[in-house]
Amino acid sequence: DAGVIQSPRHEVTEMGQEVTLRCKPISGHNSLFWYRQTMMRGLELLIYFNNNVPIDDSGMPEDRFSAKMPNASFSTLKIQPSEPRDSAVYFCASSLQGAGDEAFFGQGTRLTVV
Amino acid sequence: AQRVTQPEKLLSVFKGAPVELKCNYSYSGSPELFWYVQYSRQRLQLLLRHISRESIKGFTADLNKGETSFHLKKPFAQEEDSAMYYCALKRGGYNKLIFGAGTRLAVHP
Numbered sequence: 001d002a003g004v005i006q007s008p009r010h011e012v013t014e015m016g017q018e019v020t021l022r023c024k025p026i027s028g029h030n031s032l033f034w035y036r037q038t039m040m041r042g043l044e045l046l047i048y049f050n051n052n053v054p055i056d057d058s059g060m061p062e063d064r065f066s067a068k069m070p071n072a073s074f075s076t077l078k079i080q081p082s083e084p085r086d087s088a089v090y091f092c093a094s095s096l097q098g099a100g101d102e103a104f105f106g107q108g109t110r111l112t113v114v
Numbered sequence: 115a116q117r118v119t120q121p122e123k124l125l126s127v128f129k130g131a132p133v134e135l136k137c138n139y140s141y142s143g144s145p146e147l148f149w150y151v152q153y154s155r156q157r158l159q160l161l162l163r164h165i166s167r168e169s170i171k172g173f174t175a176d177l178n179k180g181e182t183s184f185h186l187k188k189p190f191a192q193e194e195d196s197a198m199y200y201c202a203l204k205r206g207g208y209n210k211l212i213f214g215a216g217t218r219l220a221v222h223p
Contacts, residue, residue, distance in 0.1 A: 001159070003203070012201075015218070031209045033211060035213070039153065041215060042120075042215030042216040043158075043200055043211050043213040043214075043215075044198070044213075045210070045211070048209070048210055048211075050209060055209075055210070056210055074120065085141060089222075093158075095209065095211070097192060097209045101209075102160045103150075103211055104159075105157045105158040105159070106157070107157055108157075
């Protein structure tokens with residue numbers, strides 16, 4: 001398995017544009033997480049899904065952010081409209097729910113909004 | 115609410131010196147605690163988990179429920195230990211995994 005796959009690796013966009021980040025979790029995993037990493041706040045949990053259902057989206061900053069998981073092998077995080085303060089590295093991770101189960105991370109998408 | 119606090123953004127030590135990366139948590143139930151590490155140009159990966167009570171790459175961490183802490187320790191730091199370290203917490207029976215802000219460990223020769 002190639003692990004968690006995220007695309008694109010880098011994204012530069014202009015303020016006001018829509019941005020879509022993509023994630024393919026590890027096959028067989030039933031939990032998927034989206035995190036945002038910044039120097040100031042570290043690694044913040046935005047949303048997590050269990051069996052394709054959003055369980056907790058309390059970390060989603062505002063209505064400009066939305067996430068979907070249409071099936072067990074694909075998830076998207078969308079920002080519309082994007083703003084410069086959204087610039088960060090966005091990570092997707094997946095795991096198999098159970099005691100002590102490890103979360104496996106993708107390589108991240110570095111988003112720059114200018 | 116669950117919260118993980120890592121008070122130090124940067125810890126700088128010399129090779130061979132002892133290392134302690136601090137982690138405190140707030141959660142009233144039975145938590146599961148983890149340390150994750152991100153080496154330069156690599157993915158964030160699990161280093162160790164408290165339920166395994168293991169030593170990985172010379173690192174250990176003990177869960178202290180009285181002090182609500184899960185500090186990461188290594189008696190003799192190596193240059194290859196330089197990385198970003200994140201403490202993480204998961205509620206027992208619930209898969210939500212939250213992280214602290216991270217501590218960058220820099221080990222100098």
